[in-house]
């Protein structure tokens with residue numbers, strides 16, 4: 001069975017006297033251990049709702065979400081599920097509560113009731129993994145956005161999750177912070193951690209194995225980055241923009257250059273152009 005399995009999942013927000021909002025309409029999805037998937041979609045398409053369904057922050061109104069075989073609707077399993085599937089959100093300021101970086105990262109392992117020696121070891125490893133060990137005694141509010149987001153990631157890693165769901169983690173960062181966070185995620189993927197990466201930056205999906213396009217709470221398309229970039233109609237219909245390189249390749253092809261459609265990155269394009277006679 002898949003590590004995370006969604007079967008005909010529906011979710012509706014019902015709050016106060018407001019009319020109900022159907023955010024997720026019948027999603028089936030299987031995420032295997034070690035997968036690196038991207039979820040893209042316009043604002044309001046249900047990305048954050050779906051993310052929260054993956055680790056029992058929300059539970060379906062219909063259908064089922066299983067994490068490592070455990071039903072997210074089973075309240076007794078909630079902590080085991082959240083330990084396996086961690087989440088990093090958009091705004092780093094909302095995720096950090098401690099007065100010092102190392103305290104922040106120690107919270108998770110402390111809550112797991114680990115002995116102090118093991119906690120120190122986990123904190124050290126997690127900070128090294130995100131390249132923030134020099135800042136262990138810094139107050140988080142003195143850090144840049146990218147650094148704060150890396151501390152937020154460290155605090156999740158310290159709990160040794162098998163999967164991390166990133167909900168638009170770069171949306172509030174400057175280009176440098178964005179690069180820092182993307183590089184960190186690259187490293188985590190290399191360690192075999194399952195990555196679910198939510199974004200509306202289409203260029204960020206190039207490095208993933210599988211892309212899911214959401215629109216109005218439904219899966220419009222599931223495929224490789226290349227499949228997605230070739231499905232222009234669906235991409236445009238979901239109000240998403242193709243990244244620069246596939247767009248440029250398309251224009252060059254139309255202008256008569258014999259380039260292959262499989263070119264997704266700047267490096268690949270340079271290589272292909274240099275190989276032209």
Ligand code: ADP
Pocket residue numbers: 013014015021022023041042043044045046047048049050
């Ligand atoms: P995305 O992350 O893709 O922007 P969301 O999952 O946040 O989408 O939202 C999906 C839909 O659910 C939207 O119509 C949004 O307005 C609605 N929604 C999200 N959160 C709530 C909430 N707490 N109460 C009511 N409606 C909500």
Ligand code: MG
Pocket residue numbers: 047048049167168
């Ligand atoms: Mg969102």
